[in-house]
Amino acid sequence: MGLACSRRRSPGEDDVISEFDDCGGAPLMRKRSLQLTPLPAPFDRPAQPGATLQELSIRAICKSLADSPLSLAPLPRDLTQRILDELVSTRSLKRGMLKAFKGCCLQDVHMASYPGVEDEWLEFLDHGDCSCTCSLDLSHCREISDNALVYIQRAKNLESLLLNGCLRLTDLGLCNITGFDKLTHLSLQGCDYITAIGMRCFAGLTSLEVLDLEMCSRLHGGFRYLTKLTRLHTLNLGWCSSVEDYDVMSLQGMTGLTDLRISRTKVTDIGVNHLKDLKLKKLFMAGCPISDASMEVVCSMPSLENLSVEWCSVTDAGFRRANELSNLESLNLSYSRIGDKTLKSIKGLPKLRTLNLDSCHVSNEGCRHLAALAELREIDLSDSPVGNAGLRHLTALKKLEAILSFFKAYPPRRSFVITLILSETPANAFALKKLETILLSYTGVTDSGLKALAPMTSLTSLNLDSRHISDVGLSHLTTLTGLRALDLFGAKISDQGAAMLKSFKQLESLELCGGGITDLGVRHLKELTKMKSLNLSQNSRLTDDSLKSISHLSGLQSLNLMHSKITNDGIPHLKSLQSLTSLALYNCNISPIVVEKLQSNHLPRLTVIGLE
């Protein structure tokens, strides 16, 4: 298949995965995507007949702010807010423009990832009007340093302060985080210079409810400063590699804590024992060096709703009393050592909705217990020994919406089991008719097997990336008119198959990279006007004529034409695609000059990859 980076997963797929995933880990590795963050439109965009006069006036004001200073003070608060948001979202805010906001009451200053923001930009907080500011987000503004906090300190009414990825912040700067009586949410993810000394400032933040310190690796010893924060309910210490049992001990009296994330820390059974009196609802311990002793403690926390012990060396013995977790809604056991006995222990959990058994040693026979989990919506059985016989038990689950079963080992060992069930006994399809997502990539499923999917009209996302699928298989699926994402990456689809794609009027994302498509096939795609992401790479017969057809897809945001025969003459056809932000042209013999012309004259937001 090669060139895996050109692939984009459909949004639906990722959503399902994130449900299972607490904070990264294995599913990230499954992503085969390279997603470019699109730059928002600059303010010279084309006329939009849909725009309101308010929007047009705001744009006119933003434009004139660039040329001359003017005061926005006469405007009411909600309108100045909209002007600031427009300046930020169009990337046209410059430091000097902030003067215009003098005397204005800006509630939300959200400049996350805004390029070029420096400490001095925050001078506007010095205008005496910053008492209105209740939410400030400077996450990933890389130039922000300790001096910024001197300005921020003046915004005494802040309720939310997000400084994720402000890598230059140090303990010295944190000294300024004092006197924020209303601050409820503080986020400092990845601020790696922060140590226990800097954490002293947290002691004064008595209103704090959410503290996010993920990926701060030097916090060991600083948690005693949190003990008086009686309102703190959410604490994220994931990937804080210096956090160990001693630190968790400081948390033992914090009975207000309901959400604790200590994934990938050094916390052991001793540390987990300190947590036993907390009324936790969420506990994420992925990759912690814990054993079954910890699970004994965890099983006596009936308040738990969401638990992850992904990558932990826990076994069935630890889960003997798991049936007591009667509020549990989500359980991630992936890559742990549990087996069928744990499935028996959890079979009575009345609220369990998502269950991740990725790479667990559960058997077909063990799946019998799962049939009792009436509320189950999603289950991941990837890389487990469960086959058709086991999955048959799942057909009893009326609320099931997604079954994930990737076989990550390559080449595929087995066909995709779900489809086999369906093809054996089509009646079972109705038990699963609420399923929205089916992934059949890298499987042995064949054209005739797809007949079983025809009644599943609730499907919105279907992955058929398999060499065994051809036009014939596609012809069975024309009933699936609700499909929004269809992945036929490696399928053997010809122009004839492309004509059938016209049935899928809701299609927003399509991968069609089997090499069998010509300009004729692409003409059929013109009618798919909701298309946002189109991947036609590896179709080496496509010429400029295809670009002409594609130019009708006015909502297109992402286009991949790698390894096609398009030329410099065809590129101008793309100028009508005002939403296009990402274009891949590897191995296309396109001149950078032509592309630059397209970008500067018509599509300033466009990012192009793969130019020679």
Next chain:
Amino acid sequence: MGITKADTVKLISAEGFEFVIHKEAAMISNTLKNMLSSSGGFQETELGEVRFPEISTPILEKLCQFFYYKLRYTNSAAVKNVPEFKIEPEIAIELLMASNFLDC
């Protein structure tokens, strides 16, 4: 095509300048739409005129221009050649406040 009084509405600026426009155009503004619809029960419905003591003549003129611009180009088949609706920087702030009030 003749224009009857019932089809039009008179908008009066702070300075007393009167703009007579089609109701259809005025309805682009949600505020005016509410005022002019029979269910609104506003006095304006019967008189067929609306006074704007806060809106100056040049701003009200611009608003009227916008109503017709919108009427002409919304749902138009030739969407591709929509001209830009030009707003002079000097009036942008006042126009924003007025359009905020008129909800358009």
